[in-house]
Amino acid sequence: MFRPVRKRIVRIAAIILIVSVILFSYSVYSIESNVSTHRNVSVLPGSASSVSIREDNVQAGNDLEYIIASHNGTDINITAYMLSPGGVHSGSLSIININQGSKVFVADSSGNWTLVITNNAHTSAVVDVTITNIGYLYLIGAIFGFILLIVGIVMIGLNSYARLAERRREKNRGFSE
Incomplete structure (x- = not known):
């Protein structure tokens, strides 16, 4: 040569x-900057009480992931789902008697998504919530x-x-x- x-x-x-x-x-860096963390979110007991956390600027086709980690140990009964801008429930998750749970799904529409957390137990729950919005180009x-x-x-x-x-x-x- x-x-x-x-x-x-x-x-x-x-x-x-x-x-x-x-x-x-x-x-x-771009993937990491699209992570939002909400610590010590208090969710009151009862199915009528729910907490909403908003995730802005989601594009259709992005991977959305949310992780819910409990401070209450394994004494927890939580259901969660992401609500699309059009009002469609996506990425449903049930956390029963475990410390944490996560869900990953592909966003089917662009706009502002909302994570709805409902506590089905008889006691209050304190959780940490992490939402990741990963664009497919990144x-x-x-x-x-x-x-x-x-x-x-x-x-x-x-x-x-x-x-x-x-x-x-x-x-x-x-x-x-």
């Missing part, structure tokens, strides 16, 4: 590595950035291996530098 070609491959691999790190970092960007990172590392590794093999051949021929 000619040395100018090898230098070009190393430059391309370095550019791929830089692009992959930037793309992956930006995508992960998810694809993170995956593509990770793949580019692997490609860049493999290109540099193969180039180093080719250089080592060429030096061995030169040494065996008596052309060692």
Whole structure:
């Protein structure tokens, strides 16, 4: 292999590595910035009492995830669902006698979604709620950035291996530098 070609491959691999790190970092940062946490949410007992938490700017096709973690231990009986802008119930979840539960689903419409939590037990419940709104472009960007990172590392590794093999051949021929 000619040395100018090898230098070009190393430059391309370095550019791929830089692009992959930037793309992956930006995508992960964007995903992380779309997480909202609500701590110590008190949910009164009875099916008539419910708590609503609003998630703004959801786009159709985004992954919505919510996690409900109880402070009451396993003495809990909660149902939750996400209410779409059109009033459709999505992502229903029942948490009975466990510490936490989560639900992931794809948003079918754009707009402001609301998480409705209902306590079906006879005692008050205190919960932490985390809602994640992941855009599919950010998810694809993170995956593509990770793949580019692997490609860049493999290109540099193969180039180093080719250089080592060429030096061995030169040494065996008596052309060692």
